[in-house]
Structure formats: structure tokens, C-alpha cells
Amino acid sequence: MFVWFHKLAxxxxxxxxxxxxxxxxxxxxxxVILAGLYGGLWLSPPDYQQGDGFRIIYVHVPSAWIxxxxxxxxxxxxxxxLIWRMKLAHAVSAAAxxxxxxFTLLAxxxxxxxxxxxxxxxxxxxxxxxxxxxxxxxxxxxIALNHAFEDRRTGDRASAILAIVGAVNVPxxxxxxxxxxxxxxxxxxxxxxxxEMPPSMYIPLFIMxxxxxxxxxxxxxKRLQVEVLQRERNTAWVRELVEQS
Amino acid sequence: MRLTALIGRDxxxxxxxxxxxxxxxxxxxxxxxxxPLALNPDPALLRTLAPGVIWVAALLAVLIGQDSxxxxxxxxxSLELMLLSPMTLEWIVILRVFTHWLVTGxxxxxLSLLMALxxxxxxxxxGTLVMSLFLGTPILSCLGAVGASLTVGLRRGLMxxxxxxxPLTVPVLIFGAAAAGRAAVGDPVAAPLYFLGAxxxxxxxxxxxxxxxxxxxxxxx
Numbered sequence: 001m002f003v004w005f006h007k008l009a010x011x012x013x014x015x016x017x018x019x020x021x022x023x024x025x026x027x028x029x030x031x032v033i034l035a036g037l038y039g040g041l042w043l044s045p046p047d048y049q050q051g052d053g054f055r056i057i058y059v060h061v062p063s064a065w066i067x068x069x070x071x072x073x074x075x076x077x078x079x080x081x082l083i084w085r086m087k088l089a090h091a092v093s094a095a096a097x098x099x100x101x102x103f104t105l106l107a108x109x110x111x112x113x114x115x116x117x118x119x120x121x122x123x124x125x126x127x128x129x130x131x132x133x134x135x136x137x138x139x140x141x142x143i144a145l146n147h148a149f150e151d152r153r154t155g156d157r158a159s160a161i162l163a164i165v166g167a168v169n170v171p172x173x174x175x176x177x178x179x180x181x182x183x184x185x186x187x188x189x190x191x192x193x194x195x196e197m198p199p200s201m202y203i204p205l206f207i208m209x210x211x212x213x214x215x216x217x218x219x220x221x222k223r224l225q226v227e228v229l230q231r232e233r234n235t236a237w238v239r240e241l242v243e244q245s
Numbered sequence: 246m247r248l249t250a251l252i253g254r255d256x257x258x259x260x261x262x263x264x265x266x267x268x269x270x271x272x273x274x275x276x277x278x279x280x281p282l283a284l285n286p287d288p289a290l291l292r293t294l295a296p297g298v299i300w301v302a303a304l305l306a307v308l309i310g311q312d313s314x315x316x317x318x319x320x321x322x323s324l325e326l327m328l329l330s331p332m333t334l335e336w337i338v339i340l341r342v343f344t345h346w347l348v349t350g351x352x353x354x355x356l357s358l359l360m361a362l363x364x365x366x367x368x369x370x371x372g373t374l375v376m377s378l379f380l381g382t383p384i385l386s387c388l389g390a391v392g393a394s395l396t397v398g399l400r401r402g403l404m405x406x407x408x409x410x411x412p413l414t415v416p417v418l419i420f421g422a423a424a425a426g427r428a429a430v431g432d433p434v435a436a437p438l439y440f441l442g443a444x445x446x447x448x449x450x451x452x453x454x455x456x457x458x459x460x461x462x463x464x465x466x
Binding site: 154 | 409410420444462
């Protein structure tokens with residue numbers, strides 16, 4: 001098990017592993033997302049207050065969730081890359097950043113489309129919206145620093161520090177922004193006697209979250225393959241790979 | 246002994262290039278003066294906007310000032326000698342951030358009094374405004390120094406620095422401007438000031454490690 005794990009950190013082995021795994025995850029995510037959409041758009045009842053408008057949560061909540069998950073993944077991989085000098089860990093951070101930024105943008109856009117009919121405005125300076133916006137800025141700063149250096153390795157290590165400093169700051173930012181202003185609806189209780197959602201509403205939501213996770217994993221692997229190829233472009237195995245194809 | 250030597254060197258150098266170090270302070274004054282021109286010279290409006298305007302201007306001025314934090318030492322090679330010296334790099338950088346704050350941050354805190362008067366900020370709240378800047382600008386210096394340590398080797402460093410650091414400064418801005426704004430309307434100000442103090446402690450203790458690590462990476466390349 002550990003031997004296999006250790007091997008996974010070697011770029012050529014990982015490249016072939018991702019080549020096999022990514023299509024499986026990709027097609028599976030398509031199936032799961034289609035199932036979740038069917039459950040969310042046809043099977044679940046309209047909300048008693050928000051009507052059909054609430055259905056945007058089937059995209060909004062999974063994207064917001066992944067936007068935060070991707071940042072934590074990026075920061076954790078950055079720390080691993082800095083401490084153990086693992087090349088693949090830096091590639092994980094670099095690949096997670098643009099994906100995470102895209103999901104952050106998706107969460108912001110779907111939230112603002114939902115906000116227009118529900119709150120009467122596309123944007124309010126509410127705590128969660130503002131935190132999400134700042135998260136987007138953090139991603140953009142990371143990407144900008146990662147690409148600013150001529151030497152890829154320096155860029156990786158410098159942006160790793162920024163990612164870690166950002167991860168320490170994220171709770172403080174979230175707390176300060178909540179203290180400052182809050183309007184977003186509170187967290188919804190899913191289970192137990194106080195459940196605010198029937199199973200026909202939350203089961204599709206969980207299916208969608210699972211589908212988005214699979215989608216994220218599949219695209220992570222594809223992006224990682226590209227990152228690995230770019231970083232290893234002067235090595236023998238990449239040259240072999242290019243000649244074969 | 247070595248600490249005082251380092252502080253003395255930084256202060257002497259600062260005195261000899263005082264024109265360059267005055268730039269952030271002048272920037273602060275001019276940016277603050279732009280707001281009444283762009284908005285409306287109505288004193289009632291300016292009074293409500295004053296804490297936010299002063300805080301945003303101070304934030305940008307501190308960040309602009311951080312560009313000169315390590316630049317000359319990086320260019321003439323002194324930074325590499327500091328890295329090789331037996332003193333811990335973390336100590337050296339926190340001293341540098343402190344002296345840099347003394348010559349760029351502190352004048353800004355004092356000048357904020359003048360700018361507050363120009364914006365018709367109520368005089369009874371001036372103490373809180375100065376206190377919030379006094380606690381807040383060193384945090385900004387620490388965060389800006391993290392960014393400066395990472396971008397010191399880059400030619401476009403000055404452009405990149407705000408993008409890296411501004412999102413991290415949001416809590417300071419919120420609590421700082423809230424303290425001054427609450428004081429102006431007579432609300433209790435203890436909570437935001439305590440938060441600023443807590444964040445100051447946190448950044449003074451944690452930032453040196455990030456700054457030192459950033460410098461090591463910048464110098465290796």
C-alpha cells in the first residue's frame with residue numbers, strides 16, 4: 001500500500017495512472033450529475049416560499065462547497081510540497097487553483113442570479129457573498145504569483161507560502177466579515193426532528209455534491225497531467241511519450 | 246547589541262533616503278484629499294465617510310511603502326549577508342518591519358489627525374481613530390512584508406504586491422474602520438479595538454516565519 005502510494009508520487013507513474021482513472025471519473029460524474037439534476041428538477045417539490053427558484057441550490061451549494069474544498073486542498077498540497085519537497089504536490093496546488101477559482105465564480109454567479117428574484121438585487125454586501133468574493137481574490141493572487149517567476153520551481157514555492165498564509169487568514173476573514181454584516185439565509189438543517197428539508201429535496205442535493213466532487217476529481221487529474229507534462233518536458237519519459245503518439 | 250546595531254543601520258539608511266520614504270505619506274495625504282473632490286464637499290457626508298476613506302488610503306499607502314522594504318538590500322546583496330549571519334533571519338526581518346513601520350507607518354498615523362480634521366471627523370472620536378491606525382498599520386506592515394518578501398526578486402513586484410496582499414487585509418480594514426466609525430457616533434469601540442490588538446499579536450508572532458521563508462525562496466533563485 002505504502003509502496004504504491006510512494007510510486008504514485010513519481011510523475012511518469014502518476015501520468016499513466018491518471019490517464020486510466022480520469023475517463024472513469026469523468027463519465028461517472030456525468031451520470032451522477034444527470035441523476036441529481038433529474039431528482040432536483042423533476043422529482044423534488046417546489047419550495048413553499050421560494051417556489052421553483054430554490055432549485056438553483058443544486059448547482060450553487062455544490063460549487064460553493066468545492067470552491068472552499070479546493071482552497072484547502074491547494075493549501076495542504078502547498079504545505080506538503082514545501083516541507084517534503086514533493087514535485088507532484090506543487091503540481092496539485094497549481095492545478096487546483098484555476099479549478100477552484102472557476103467554482104468560486106460559478107457559486108458567485110448562481111448566487112447572484114438567485115438573489116435577483118429573492119432579495120430583489122443581484123448583489124448585496126452580505127457576509128457569505130463577500131467571503132466568497134475574497135476567496136476568488138485569494139485564488140487570483142495565488143495564480144498571479146505562481147506564474148510571475150521565470151523559474152517554475154521558485155514560483156511554486158513562493159506561491160505555496162502565499163497559499164499557507166491565506167489558509168491561516170481564511171477563518172479570520174470569514175469571521176470578520178460575518179461580524180460586519182450578515183443577510184444570507186442561515187444553514188439549513190437536513191436531518192433529525194428539526195429537519196427543514198424533505199428527503200426528496202436533500203437527496204438530490206447530496207447526489208449533486210457527489211457528482212460535482214467526481215467532476216472536480218476528473219478535471220483535477222486531467223489538469224495534473226498537463227502540469228506534469230509541462231514540468232517534465234525535458235525528461236526522457238515525456239519524449240518517449242511524445243514519440244509514441 | 247546586534248539588535249541595536251541593526252535598528253541603527255536601518256534608521257540611518259532611512260534618514261539618508263528620506264525623500265523616498267516620504268512617498269507613501271504624501272500618497273496618503275493626496276488620496277484622502279481626492280475623496281471630497283470626487284464625492285461632494287458636504288461636511289455631513291464627509292463625516293460619515295471619513296473613517297472608511299482614511300482607512301482605505303492608509304491601507305494603500307502602507308502597501309505602496311512595503312515595496313522599498315527589502316528592495317535595496319536585495320539589490321546590493323546585504324540581504325544575502327543577513328541570511329548568512331548567525332542571527333536568526335526571523336529576528337532580522339521583524340526588526341526591519343518594525344523600523345520600516347517607524348519611518349513610514351507612524352508618520353501616517355500622526356498625519357491621519359490632520360486628514361480627519363479636513364474631513365470634518367468629530368474631534369471626540371479622534372483618539373479612537375488614531376488608536377485603530379496605531380494598532381492596525383503594523384498588521385498591514387507585516388502582511389505587506391510577506392508579499393514584499395515573495396516579490397522582491399520580481400521586476401513587476403510592485404504591481405503584484407497589492408493583488409497578493411489586499412485580500413488578506415480585509416479583517417484589518419473591517420475592524421479598523423468599524424472602530425473609528427463607531428467612535429464617531431458614540432458607540433462602544435472596545436470590541437473592534439480588541440480584535441485589532443489580537444490580530445496584531447498574531448501577525449507579529451506568525452508573520453516573521455512567513456517573511457523569512459519568502460526571503461529564503463527569493464534569494465535561492
